[in-house]
Amino acid sequence: MLTAKENYLIAARGGKPERVPVFPQDANFYVPSIWDANPETGRDWMGVAWLDDPSGKMPDVAHPIMKEAKQWREMVKFPDLSKIDWEGEISRFKANGYDPNKIDIAMVHSSGPFLLPINMLGWEEGLCALYEDPDEMDAFVSAITDFLVDLVGYIGKYYQPSIMFTGDDLAAGAGPLISRDLWVQIYKPKFERIVKAIHSFNALAEFHNCGNNQFFIEEFLDAGADICQLPMPNEALLADKQRFGSRLVITGGWDRQSAASKLGASEEVVRESARYAIDTYGKDGALIFWDGGIICTDDAAKQKLEWLLDEVAVYGAKVYSEQ
Numbered sequence: 001m002l003t004a005k006e007n008y009l010i011a012a013r014g015g016k017p018e019r020v021p022v023f024p025q026d027a028n029f030y031v032p033s034i035w036d037a038n039p040e041t042g043r044d045w046m047g048v049a050w051l052d053d054p055s056g057k058m059p060d061v062a063h064p065i066m067k068e069a070k071q072w073r074e075m076v077k078f079p080d081l082s083k084i085d086w087e088g089e090i091s092r093f094k095a096n097g098y099d100p101n102k103i104d105i106a107m108v109h110s111s112g113p114f115l116l117p118i119n120m121l122g123w124e125e126g127l128c129a130l131y132e133d134p135d136e137m138d139a140f141v142s143a144i145t146d147f148l149v150d151l152v153g154y155i156g157k158y159y160q161p162s163i164m165f166t167g168d169d170l171a172a173g174a175g176p177l178i179s180r181d182l183w184v185q186i187y188k189p190k191f192e193r194i195v196k197a198i199h200s201f202n203a204l205a206e207f208h209n210c211g212n213n214q215f216f217i218e219e220f221l222d223a224g225a226d227i228c229q230l231p232m233p234n235e236a237l238l239a240d241k242q243r244f245g246s247r248l249v250i251t252g253g254w255d256r257q258s259a260a261s262k263l264g265a266s267e268e269v270v271r272e273s274a275r276y277a278i279d280t281y282g283k284d285g286a287l288i289f290w291d292g293g294i295i296c297t298d299d300a301a302k303q304k305l306e307w308l309l310d311e312v313a314v315y316g317a318k319v320y321s322e323q
Helices: 004-012 069-075 086-094 115-121 123-132 134-158 180-199 216-222 235-247 267-281 299-321
Strands: 027-030 103-107 163-167 204-208 227-229 249-253 287-290
Touching: 004 103, 004 287, 027 086, 069 115, 069 134, 086 134, 115 123, 115 134, 123 134, 134 163, 134 180, 163 180, 163 227, 180 204, 180 216, 216 227, 216 235, 235 249, 235 267, 249 267, 267 287, 267 299
Parallel strands: 027 103, 103 163, 163 204, 204 227, 227 249, 249 287
Antiparallel strands: none
């Protein structure tokens, strides 16, 4: 029987494993401490306040800390990554439930070249600045990218993960938040640099974009992404899966808008949703199952997650063994 790491890597590389792997249960998931908000102020190193939300911590974009894009030059102080005790941080991480039979995964960032400026400017000013002051926004995005490429280097050297997460929330439920032209002009070259840095450490690059991706799937793959994380299940994603086959590896697959996601969903409905995700997006492999981390933590939600993961474990092994 394959270890969780061996099994996960087969799917992550587009193959058909023994069983459907599951994130984060099959992973040692490392998040660099630089992304932790200051416990006293509740603000991150960019000065953005983070608020409690039912879905987790969210930036306080209703109270932006910048009014104009050009202010980043005086307000943003990137952390000096060379002063972090990386060996100590990784040692502490591995001392807390680390399993060598699981796959090592690191998050380079969740908010990135797109969202970090938005977090500081707010949605209205941030999006308008892309059109009103594109040169300044491009300079800001380039500086963020330089920082993230450096961060990849430290993670790759000290943790040596098999997979690193990059990406941004570039889409919402209705579709992409920016045009394809803006993506190609401003953001794509920056993400290509990040992906290239990840690949330089022989790691797979996983691109997070938990919305209605539409044209972004093709663009992410073209930028070098090996895995697409949490694209919204819909007809467009299904068409992309049929088009790209095993080249489109998905972390996710579960429909977070389905009947199974609703309060009071029955056990059968929840279990059927797991089978549907596997049959639709992973029948030939190249699927890493993840509910997206939104089921929450109350007793009813914990029960739902137990049903979901149990069905993935049972059906996720049966579906490949019977083929």
